[in-house]
Amino acid sequence: MPAKRKQSRNRQSWVQLAKNFVAQWPEVLEGIELTNMPISYLDNVRIILKNHITIQVDIKECLKKLSRNKVSAMLKSYINKNYSNIKNVDLKFDVLKLKKDMESKTSTLMSKTFKK
Numbered sequence: 001m002p003a004k005r006k007q008s009r010n011r012q013s014w015v016q017l018a019k020n021f022v023a024q025w026p027e028v029l030e031g032i033e034l035t036n037m038p039i040s041y042l043d044n045v046r047i048i049l050k051n052h053i054t055i056q057v058d059i060k061e062c063l064k065k066l067s068r069n070k071v072s073a074m075l076k077s078y079i080n081k082n083y084s085n086i087k088n089v090d091l092k093f094d095v096l097k098l099k100k101d102m103e104s105k106t107s108t109l110m111s112k113t114f115k116k
Contacts, residue, residue, distance in 0.1 A: 039063070039072045041098050046090040049082055060094075 040063060047055040055078055062071045079086070 039068050039075070041094055043092040043094050045075060045092070046088075047078060047082060047086060048088040048090070049085045050087045051085065055082070 039059060042059040044059055045057045047057075049055070057075055057078065059071060059075075062074070066074070079089075
């Protein structure tokens, strides 16, 4: 019987995208195979509404003032509140942080797997 994958303790601080969101805007997540990820990997989010109003959320600045859970809840509420009026969503990721974390986690995993 395979071991169960350990779930993240702070799952509430992850941005979770609904399946219908991913289906409606596949170009938003083009090349990304995730339905959720830590909010700290986002730099900013621009939600462009059909009436040409733009909601800009600077995630880095928000994380300096609020907890990850509160920033995630705020972003989720913006999306839920304006869901039917959303024309476009632009996500800007902190690629350097994501790369650094992935490299450190990969090297940790590799060192545990192939330790001498």
